[in-house]
Amino acid sequence: MGRLVVAGLAGAAAELCGLGLVAAAAWLIARAAQQPELAALSVAIAAVRGLALAKGSLRYVERLVGHDAALRALAELRGRVFDALAAARPPSGSVPTSAGGSAGRREVRDGDALMRMVSDVEAVQDVLLRCVLPAVAAVACGAAGVVVCGLVWAPSAVVLAGGLLVAGVVVPVAAAAAGGRAAARVAAGRQALAVRALDVLEGAADLAMFGASERFAARAGDAAGLLERAERSAARVSALVAGAGFVVQGATVAVVLWGASRAGAGVDEVDAAVLALTALVAVESVLPLAAAARRLLEVWPSMRRVGAILATPPSPVPVSVPVRRGPLEVELLGVRVSYGAGWALDGVDLRVGRGRRVAVVGASGAGKSTLLAAVAGEVPAASGAVLVGGRTVGRDMPGAVRGLMQDAHVFAGTVRANLLLACPDADEERLRAAAGRARFLEVVESLPEGWDTVVGAGGRGLSGGQRQRLLLARALLADPPVLVLDEPAEALDPALADAVVEDLLTRPGGGTLLLVTHRLAALGAADEVVVLDRGRVVQRGRHDDLLAAPGAYRDLWYAEALAAGTA
Numbered sequence: 001m002g003r004l005v006v007a008g009l010a011g012a013a014a015e016l017c018g019l020g021l022v023a024a025a026a027w028l029i030a031r032a033a034q035q036p037e038l039a040a041l042s043v044a045i046a047a048v049r050g051l052a053l054a055k056g057s058l059r060y061v062e063r064l065v066g067h068d069a070a071l072r073a074l075a076e077l078r079g080r081v082f083d084a085l086a087a088a089r090p091p092s093g094s095v096p097t098s099a100g101g102s103a104g105r106r107e108v109r110d111g112d113a114l115m116r117m118v119s120d121v122e123a124v125q126d127v128l129l130r131c132v133l134p135a136v137a138a139v140a141c142g143a144a145g146v147v148v149c150g151l152v153w154a155p156s157a158v159v160l161a162g163g164l165l166v167a168g169v170v171v172p173v174a175a176a177a178a179g180g181r182a183a184a185r186v187a188a189g190r191q192a193l194a195v196r197a198l199d200v201l202e203g204a205a206d207l208a209m210f211g212a213s214e215r216f217a218a219r220a221g222d223a224a225g226l227l228e229r230a231e232r233s234a235a236r237v238s239a240l241v242a243g244a245g246f247v248v249q250g251a252t253v254a255v256v257l258w259g260a261s262r263a264g265a266g267v268d269e270v271d272a273a274v275l276a277l278t279a280l281v282a283v284e285s286v287l288p289l290a291a292a293a294r295r296l297l298e299v300w301p302s303m304r305r306v307g308a309i310l311a312t313p314p315s316p317v318p319v320s321v322p323v324r325r326g327p328l329e330v331e332l333l334g335v336r337v338s339y340g341a342g343w344a345l346d347g348v349d350l351r352v353g354r355g356r357r358v359a360v361v362g363a364s365g366a367g368k369s370t371l372l373a374a375v376a377g378e379v380p381a382a383s384g385a386v387l388v389g390g391r392t393v394g395r396d397m398p399g400a401v402r403g404l405m406q407d408a409h410v411f412a413g414t415v416r417a418n419l420l421l422a423c424p425d426a427d428e429e430r431l432r433a434a435a436g437r438a439r440f441l442e443v444v445e446s447l448p449e450g451w452d453t454v455v456g457a458g459g460r461g462l463s464g465g466q467r468q469r470l471l472l473a474r475a476l477l478a479d480p481p482v483l484v485l486d487e488p489a490e491a492l493d494p495a496l497a498d499a500v501v502e503d504l505l506t507r508p509g510g511g512t513l514l515l516v517t518h519r520l521a522a523l524g525a526a527d528e529v530v531v532l533d534r535g536r537v538v539q540r541g542r543h544d545d546l547l548a549a550p551g552a553y554r555d556l557w558y559a560e561a562l563a564a565g566t567a
């Protein structure tokens, strides 16, 4: 704060020196024209030199101290926002799965929102540098201008005050209103162009294959045209605002001069020159306020978002409960989950006993992945409760639920490091056992450098099936009390997928298993099959019993058999 005050004072003093410089120079020129003794001008000459030097030095001090203050304030604000974000946890907590979380489900924790928050915080520094400091300098210089004019010829002070009011308040308010609308059009245009350009670039191969390249390129061209029009209109608004400021400045000086010329004996030529130039500089000092008002309007939403984060009361620190080894019971009591439109889970009641191996099936969009995400604490329940080992699922039970979620990630690094992420102290034997169960061992053995083969971010260097086996091996290595697996074998060929699913359901050991799959052939090995339809549990039981009776499961079974050509 102290630095900011120094910067504000230095900025104001620089403007005052500018004002004094112009007033002294005007007096000097006008007086010199009357050819007085040199001694009569010497003070003014020294003043012009001194004020010129002081103006430059003070401007330098203002920039240096102002930026220092803004950057320090920014660093502090970043720290406070980070602390506030860390303290404000998502509603039902978040349990990390070894495979990562579900995108788009964590408000400010997801990538886009976090980037927006970073740029919001950066934008706030502009308020200090481009709004507060120019405003302080403008007020100081404007007030000094009015005082100087008032001392020379009182009525000119009233005219200058009017000019300052128009240039420093009316023009900025109008500029902010018109500029805000223009900026919104430009922002929308940029976003539309970015979406179109991304479609053309990322989908180039598909567009070429379907002969739609030209159509999409034309759409991108249209978006570019719209953006160009919006930018032109924004530039027109800026030019008009700048022009309006200069018109007010010129009009103020003209009225002051006109009044001074009619004032009679009280105001001579030297006074008139001082008045005109003082008015010129004073109004000039408030002209940057138009840009400051526009910038303030632009960063206002950022300030509000940062303010909201800082105002969020910290969530109570959870008391971590040590998680027991061995399987835990999972219970869903009337759980409803929504992503905004309709219910992805609509009142699910489900109890899975300790160590049971349960398969969750259903048509696409039935809510299977959401069910696993709710058990993992990745999505909050709008109502109802999810209990793991008798406790509400959340961050107070780290490590209780882990597994393989739909959007699991392969990290840039060695194959070994990717697996050890789930269990850093696993020995070679455990590593090989998990990889063997996931049918990943044979993949490792075929890789050029085995366990030390480097794979890229997102699994580059691995085929889709190999990537999925790596992710399954990682989930199995974690061996948590509750293992959730979302379609762990769907990228494998059908026979291998069935073998993997059957193995997961039959091999003893490990925790309670919740397995989402579309492969029904191996589900005879499951303790229980749960059938979901539109967010509800519509059937549950043993595979054979479900097949014996008409219902959703039998329909799914026949649909799968038909697709495989075995019906």
Ligand SMILES: Nc1ncnc2c1ncn2[C@@H]1O[C@H](COP(=O)(O)OP(=O)(O)OP(=O)(O)O)[C@@H](O)[C@H]1O
Binding pocket: 103, 104, 105, 339, 343, 344, 362, 363, 364, 365, 366, 367, 368, 369, 370, 371
């Ligand atoms: N992140 C999300 N944002 C908005 N809606 C979502 C999101 N995730 C899922 N949904 C919606 O919730 C419903 C259930 O989706 P879910 O992914 O749980 O189904 P699923 O049974 O796993 O489907 P699939 O077998 O195709 O993976 C669907 O209607 C889906 O469109």
